Amino acid sequence: MIxxxxxxxxxxxxxxxxxxxxxxxxxxxxxxxxxxVGTAMQARDRANARAAEHDALVGNRP
Structure with missing residues (x-):
């Protein structure tokens, strides 16, 4: 019991x-x-970081 x-x-x-x-x-x-679940969360965080880095490099191109 907790x-x-x-x-x-x-x-x-x-x-x-x-x-x-x-x-x-x-x-x-x-x-x-x-x-x-923890491993999947880490993979998601790494993918989000890569996407943010890519977006910062590319900027707002049409």
């Missing part, structure tokens, strides 16, 4: 996790396939 407690005043608002935050949590779980 019990979690939060500190601070409750505002009554629930914050939803982004897809990336959820994937990050899953990647750390001790379940089969979890490390694959």
């Amino acid at each position: 019990v979690a407690a939060a500190c601070g005043a409750e505002t009554g608002e629930q914050t939803e996790l982004t897809r990336a935050e959820k994937d990050s949590i899953v990647a750390q779980l001790p379940v089969p396939g979890a490390s694959g």
Whole structure:
């Protein structure tokens, strides 16, 4: 059983996790396939970095 407690005043608002935050949590779980989620996230981040670098080099060409 896992019990979690939060500190601070409750505002009554629930914050939803982004897809990336959820994937990050899953990647750390001790379940089969979890490390694959982390590996996929790293590949996505590398691809996004390459795309951003390419866009910066090319600029706004028509």
